[in-house]
Amino acid sequence: MSAILEAQGLSKSFGAVIAAADINVSVARDSVTGLIGSNGAGKTTFINMVTGYMKPGAGTIRFDGHDITPFTPRRITQLGIARSFQVPQLFNSLAVRDNLLAAVGIVAAAATRWAHGAITRERAGAVTDEMLGRFGLDAYRDKPAGVLPEGVRKLLDIAMALVVKPRILLLDEPTSGVSADEKFGIMDVVMSAVKSDRVTVMFVEHDMDIVNRYAQRVLAFYDGRIIADGAPATVLKDDEVRKYVIGEQLHVAR
Amino acid sequence: MMDHTLRVLLGVAALLLAGLPFMPQWLAFLITLALARGLVVLGLVLLMRTGLVSFGQGLYYCLGAYAAALLDHAAGIHDAALMLLAALLVPVVVALVLGLLLASYRGIFFAMLSLAFSMIVFGLLIKTSALGSSDGFNVATRSIFGIAIADGYNGRVFMAATVILSGIAAGALHHYLNSHLGRLSAAIRDNELRVEYLGASVRNVVHLNYVIAAALGGIGGGLTALAVGHIDPDMAYWTTSGEFVFVAVLSGTGNVLAPFFGSVIFEAIRTLANQYAPNIWQMTLGLAMLAIIMFLPAGLWALFRRKTRAA
Numbered sequence: 001m002s003a004i005l006e007a008q009g010l011s012k013s014f015g016a017v018i019a020a021a022d023i024n025v026s027v028a029r030d031s032v033t034g035l036i037g038s039n040g041a042g043k044t045t046f047i048n049m050v051t052g053y054m055k056p057g058a059g060t061i062r063f064d065g066h067d068i069t070p071f072t073p074r075r076i077t078q079l080g081i082a083r084s085f086q087v088p089q090l091f092n093s094l095a096v097r098d099n100l101l102a103a104v105g106i107v108a109a110a111a112t113r114w115a116h117g118a119i120t121r122e123r124a125g126a127v128t129d130e131m132l133g134r135f136g137l138d139a140y141r142d143k144p145a146g147v148l149p150e151g152v153r154k155l156l157d158i159a160m161a162l163v164v165k166p167r168i169l170l171l172d173e174p175t176s177g178v179s180a181d182e183k184f185g186i187m188d189v190v191m192s193a194v195k196s197d198r199v200t201v202m203f204v205e206h207d208m209d210i211v212n213r214y215a216q217r218v219l220a221f222y223d224g225r226i227i228a229d230g231a232p233a234t235v236l237k238d239d240e241v242r243k244y245v246i247g248e249q250l251h252v253a254r
Numbered sequence: 255m256m257d258h259t260l261r262v263l264l265g266v267a268a269l270l271l272a273g274l275p276f277m278p279q280w281l282a283f284l285i286t287l288a289l290a291r292g293l294v295v296l297g298l299v300l301l302m303r304t305g306l307v308s309f310g311q312g313l314y315y316c317l318g319a320y321a322a323a324l325l326d327h328a329a330g331i332h333d334a335a336l337m338l339l340a341a342l343l344v345p346v347v348v349a350l351v352l353g354l355l356l357a358s359y360r361g362i363f364f365a366m367l368s369l370a371f372s373m374i375v376f377g378l379l380i381k382t383s384a385l386g387s388s389d390g391f392n393v394a395t396r397s398i399f400g401i402a403i404a405d406g407y408n409g410r411v412f413m414a415a416t417v418i419l420s421g422i423a424a425g426a427l428h429h430y431l432n433s434h435l436g437r438l439s440a441a442i443r444d445n446e447l448r449v450e451y452l453g454a455s456v457r458n459v460v461h462l463n464y465v466i467a468a469a470l471g472g473i474g475g476g477l478t479a480l481a482v483g484h485i486d487p488d489m490a491y492w493t494t495s496g497e498f499v500f501v502a503v504l505s506g507t508g509n510v511l512a513p514f515f516g517s518v519i520f521e522a523i524r525t526l527a528n529q530y531a532p533n534i535w536q537m538t539l540g541l542a543m544l545a546i547i548m549f550l551p552a553g554l555w556a557l558f559r560r561k562t563r564a565a
Binding site (some may be wrong): 092094 | 434435437438440441443444445447448449450451452453454455
């Protein structure tokens with residue numbers, strides 16, 4: 001399996017806080033990777049650096065063999081890396097359908113830039129309605145995004161990220177703020193949506209049930225470093241991970 | 255495939271044109287001025303829908319007027335069509351350049367920077383004695399599209415031109431706001447970060463909308479120059495720009511017809527207040543504004559929205 005994303009020697013600090021210290025990761029094509037770690041461990045910083053929102057202090061990021069370290073989020077999105085947000089970033093005053101239509105329109109308006117641009121341009125309305133259906137948003141299509149329940153906002157946020165048909169999808173805590181009985185539903189919808197499009201997925205998650213069920217590989221972050229890397233079964237049993245990430249004490253007490 | 259807004263637009267424009275021959279001169283003049291200024295406000299509405307408030311639209315109003323007037327003054331061209339073309343082109347070119355800088359600013363910085371540019375032009379004009387300094391100069395128009403305008407018909411010809419151009423501008427902007435770029439403008443107002451993360455350039459859209467607003471401002475200024483027959487630097491003064499913002503808030507940004515409606519109301523209040531209460535006409539306007547902010551926060555246009563919903 002060839003690597004689609006490679007990070008080499010990434011580091012980033014905010015004053016005295018080290019958010020990334022020499023991170024080296026290589027992500028295989030079409031894989032699903034879970035990123036775990038306590039708050040402030042550097043997971044979101046990693047996503048922010050990969051998508052160009054933050055520039056690493058040192059190191060390089062390669063996407064499909066090309067150096068994308070200096071690029072802006074817009075350019076990186078155009079290359080095929082999309083993300084969702086921990087706090088959904090929506091167009092709150094626009095209806096759900098218009099949120100998606102704005103995203104679809106961006107692809108349609110610069111049709112030559114995207115592989116699926118021409119098709120999207122011809123069938124903008126149909127593509128939008130397909131997305132609404134696939135993500136179960138039909139019932140909310142005319143509601144302003146600002147008034148939706150959090151679970152629906154999360155889904156819309158992820159659906160918008162997928163409009164560009166990315167090759168890598170980065171999900172920042174897709175189930176945070178969502179009720180326990182909704183969380184698997186959301187992940188099932190997202191995973192089935194990406195499976196048909198051969199998208200490499202990396203997701204940040206605090207919920208170990210989700211990590212266990214969906215990730216093929218887990219990266220455990222602590223203090224800006226990756227302290228464990230491997231299959232979920234191995235990583236979640238790792239001593240350091242249990243101590244620093246999952247919280248051994250809590251599990252023993254239970 | 256014609257929606258409600260376009261039907262109303264066509265209806266009102268037809269009514270105004272049909273009524274034109276029977277209108278008293280003063281009414282034709284008031285409507286001409288109100289619509290011409292409504293065009294400037296229309297540009298402001300586009301900016302507001304992108305999340306920007308410009309306190310310097312007077313700049314383009316003034317540039318359009320001076321561009322039109324200078325054709326007469328300096329080049330000896332007295333054709334209204336050519337003068338209006340100049341009133342469109344000069345502001346567009348200036349906005350293309352200034353937009354390079356302004357497109358990076360938001361909020362109060364965008365507002366103040368646009369105000370600063372308008373005040374620079376005001377300052378330059380007021381010091382230029384060749385252009386009449388603070389007095390400005392008169393503008394003469396003799397023909398339109400090469401057809402001579404008969405004496406005494408100037409007012410009616412300009413009103414017809416204003417109604418037609420306002421109609422075209424409103425229709426075009428209505429189409430634009432309902433297109434992808436219009437939706438994207440609203441998206442930018444809501445969340446710029448997301449727009450960039452969808453792979454689109456916020457800057458380009460802001461720049462484009464700024465240029466469109468300038469074009470509308472320029473046409474408005476050009477029409478005003480023709481109708482009034484005189485221009486002066488006050489058109490770029492900050493109170494003029496402030497008035498446009500005032501009318502935009504008064505009208506509401508929900509529909510492209512709102513700025514014209516609001517502008518007519520504004521000019522009517524101003525004319526009446528000037529005539530019957532010359533000492534307190536500004537207070538009258540202030541009270542009208544206060545009432546609208548308190549009872550119709552979405553602007554005068556909310557009156558129509560409410561009616562359609564009830565029906």
